[in-house]
Amino acid sequence: MAERILAERTLLPLPPVRPERMVALDAMGAVGDVARPLGPFERIVNITAVRRLFVLIALAVAWEAFARFSDNPLLFPSLTDTIEAFYDAAVNGPLIERTMNSLRVLAAGYAIGLALAAVFTTIAVSTRIGTDLLSTLTAMFNPLPAIALLPLALLWFGLGAKSLIFVIIHSVLWAVALNTHSGFTSVSQTLRMAGQNVGLRGLRYVALLLVPAAFPAIVTGLKIGWAFAWRTLIAAELVFGASSRSGGLGWFIFENRNQLEIPSVFAGLLTVILIGLFVESVIFRTVENATIRKWGMQS
Helix, strand or coil, X not given: CHHHHHHXXXXXXXXXXXXXXXXXXXXXXXXXXXXXXXXXXHHHHCCHHHHHHHHHHHHHHHHHHHHHHHCCCXXXXXXXXXXXXXXXXXXXXXXXXXXXXXXXXXXXXXXXXXXXXXXXHHHHHHCHHXXXXXXXXXXXXXXXXXXXXXXXXXXXXXXXXXXXXXXXXXXXXXXXXXHHHHHHHCCCHHHHHHHHXXXXXXXXXXXXXXXXXXXXXXXXXXXXXXXXXXXXXXXXXXCXXXXXXXXXXXXXXXXXXXXXXXXXXXXXXXXXXXXXXXHHHHHHHHHHHHCCCXXXXXX
16 A cells, blocks of 8 residues: 555656466365375385384394304294294293293382382472482482392392392382482473462472473383393393293293204294384384373474
């Protein structure tokens, strides 16, 4: 309007009016190539499970090819020999029983470690002394390998499941507490003040505000603690069994190594890997899909 008035006063020609640009929609009602229909191969590749399956198949082929190339079953058995040993140990041998022994001990140690981590982090976010206590203990014990505590565990608890649970707790506690506390401290001050303004205090403040806001960091700590606990358990069982009467999965590997049953050793290692894949790809992924991704906290 101002340009038109100025043009009338100065008798200048009006600037040309830019024509409207009409964009025709494609058959799918979209603009550009965003909604371009994908081909069959592209649709398959876009599935995460399929891509991971391709990776596993490639690793299996590489395993089999390397074993046949080296041609030394005593040092590196083939995948087919390992699967045969796995089937035999699972059906006719003690593999299932040993695996269940390990999982029972792991569940007990992991649960106690998570409970202690929750106590430490709750105290740490409530008081300054708790923060200093957690920071000091984490700096002291987090770098300490759990397997280094095995001699003390044997002296204190004897040869049995209690010693294994002790080293598992050490593996889980500091990793989970450190990640959880880091997640709590990263919560914005605005969100903290909003929670306090609506009356959140104490445990309700931690459970209803800090935990949901820091849940991605908490899940990361849970995954790290699980990995530490699982490998610590297997390493500890290579030294002694899950109890005084029966061993665990690590003891199964150790026994077959002494008997030079190398395919059975690889079958035990394969069991460790399969359990790790299941926990990571099924259990934790289900938790993430139901919480973090559903809440829009992760892309």
